[in-house]
Amino acid sequence: MRKNYTYPAVKGMRDVFPPEASLYQRLESRARKLLACYGCGEIRTPLLEHARLFERGVGQGTDIVNKEMFFVPSKDQAEDGRKENARQMVLRPEATASVVRAYIEHEMDKISPGVLRYYYIGPMFRYERPQRGRLRQFTQIGVEVLGSALPMTDAEVIIMLEDFLSSLGLQRLTFLLNAVGCPRCRPGYIRKLQVYIGGRQSQLCGDCHLRLDKNPLRVFDCKQPLCRELMARAPVVQDDLCADCAAHHAAVLNLLDRAGIKYQRDARLMRGLDYYTRTVFEVTSSDLGAQNAVAAGGRYDNLVAELGGPPTPAIGWSLGMERILEILPREPDKSGKPFDIYVVSPGGDAIRTFFKVMALRRQGLRIGLEHEPRSVKAMMKRADRLGARWALWAASENPEKVEIKNMATGEQISLGWDDLPRVVGK
């Protein structure tokens, strides 16, 4: 980076240049194609939302809401400077709440009754300390299916995710699965857990003491050896699921088994967002650093009602594109050479050549033309570096004629401008 630059990019934000940007494009187009096969249509929601949407939707006790929100004050609020006023809008930290908001706001349940399937692709923002696999602006691809409480929907959504990830040829992924219960069975379990932990509080680390009253389920996430040891013998949700949740979970597992999906049941898995119910899952990669979650999701049967909509069961997932790109096998660029023709000499009449090139571009040929050409030797070198299929000289003597050289074979032929599409076109 240029030193002492006055206008550097904001911390945690990244610029993506041409060769790398095509990786995003490929990932996106594959996702669009595959998700369309599962009946998902794209939904685009704003990047800016009211903070209260996430405070209510994601949950007051979550880190996303407590410390990771990117607040955007309006002009008045910024000048006013009072904290409460400045905290009204945020850049979205995730998209599920936005999708649900849009669903409710536009009364999609009435307009289009039945099960609705959406996918989204776009940037999310979280105000965290950047590190490997963690940007302040990152890109998620996600799916939300609204209107079905059936285990088959859980299975379908999970299969969709597995299908996408394995189609990318990703290795060393672990699929973790858990059931976290519902408002009917979870309170009882949490009390049981608190009783268990409460009796052994002295063995817990400092962080876990805080977790105990804020959200005791989180103690399962602790990486301290002592806490882990303690939690290994703690009561697990599965034993306290209500009859409905237990039946649901069993049905989902059965379907996944029959689909041949390989997963690990993990009683410790507790998504860090308040809205999850019943099925939750996470995909991790051992090829990443500490930030090893590649994708995650789960059922959120109460969120729609919670945000003021009609009771509507739902389930979804999202994955981090940057993290996927980091572990994607480096396959050679199959997008082809970026230029069909590279003009190494414009001939006697550069302006005439300029318009000839324009005409060919309109016919779909990809042509490189320097407006400030250097020596032919230098231009040949550049044509080679840029991966042009043909080098072209405009003839000086005859303005209708050109000479082209096949960069791979070295073969060189003379022909008219009008013959180029036929000879060069693929």
Place this chain on the structure above:
RNA sequence: GUGGGCGUAGCUCAGUUGGUUAGAGCGCUAGGUUGUGGUCCUGGAGGCCGCGGGUUCGAGUCCCGUCGUCCACCCCA
């Protein structure tokens, strides 16, 4: 928010116990080849050694601060 590592050319990095004009490879550029690339050879351009302060006759090198970046914690995609 907490802890640690690192900031020297566009990129990857050397830089002796502090000592005079700060180096290499790659890349860029010109030429060897008087319009012809990939190999090879020769030349050239390109550095407030992140920034500020301090110690010293003298600092890229030592000390303090600061900013940036990376990694880890927390948490998550």
